[in-house]
């Protein structure tokens with residue numbers, strides 16, 4: 448059964464809060480998506496900072512409003528820096544988000560992803576293959592891409608959320624957001640969002656921004672998914688392919704209207 452859609456008036460009030468507070472997001476993300484992620488955060492009204500050296504990362508994560516850990520181009524040095532940042536974030540109650548890119552097939556990142564589950568991410572956001580792999584030891588997708596359907600991964604997402612005590616987001620044609628007990632679904636977007644790299648990685652950064660806001664964390668995280676779906680759908684209608692999609696997507700995020708969402 449499909450979970451309910453997030454009501455527009457909830458997303459609208461969360462967008463207003465996001466724009467008013469402009470959360471600072473400490474991004475420890477992969478090499479492929481650094482600039483796109485920073486631009487997505489700026490376009491929607493949050494603020495990015497990519498601080499990656501271990502000593503600085505541990506100093507910075509308590510100052511930021513949220514921390515993003517994305518394992519897309521994990522190295523031994525980055526692993527060390529990410530652990531330092533997560534521990535410092537936890538000591539200062541800064542929420543942190545895990546994006547388990549390509550978890551399952553590759554041993555080093557898979558071991559790291561399982562290790563940090565014990566450090567209580569506030570949210571885990573992945574595509575269907577990543578969530579299935581993390582929840583049930585399944586072998587993962589095709590590299591960084593999903594080969595599974597998001598709805599089919601919802602039971603695994605719910606079980607993972609319950610086991611870890613966190614919120615899990617599975618993205619795809621629809622996005623599903625669950626704390627293991629209650630779930631939202633978010634529709635919109637389009638397949639062109641998967642023909643440019645980093646829409647999922649950037650969503651994880653927006654999720655981090657939104658999970659620093661007051662109120663229901665489940666609603667805040669679902670609203671982040673809603674913002675990206677709406678902007679993606681609008682950008683697809685205004686673009687001719689992946690090249691023109693990216694600027695149209697940034698413009699659509701920038702132009703998201705609180706009144707229109709409501």
Ligand SMILES: Nc1ncnc2c1ncn2[C@@H]1O[C@H](COP(=O)(O)OP(=O)(O)OP(=O)(O)O)[C@@H](O)[C@H]1O
Nearest residue numbers: 574618619620636637638640644645646647648675
């Ligand atoms: N078939 C689809 N139809 C509509 N929207 C989609 C579809 N697939 C993905 N999306 C949207 O694209 C964005 C990225 O989701 P996806 O599941 O592709 O993440 P990902 O694989 O982690 O991406 P990346 O690794 O490139 O950052 C989300 O906003 C999601 O809702």
Ligand SMILES: Cc1ncsc1CCO
Nearest residue numbers: 477479519520548591645
């Ligand atoms: C393509 C790619 N390779 C490692 S990380 C990444 C970005 C998408 O997750």
Ligand SMILES: [Mg+2]
Nearest residue numbers: 548574647648
């Ligand atoms: Mg991804």
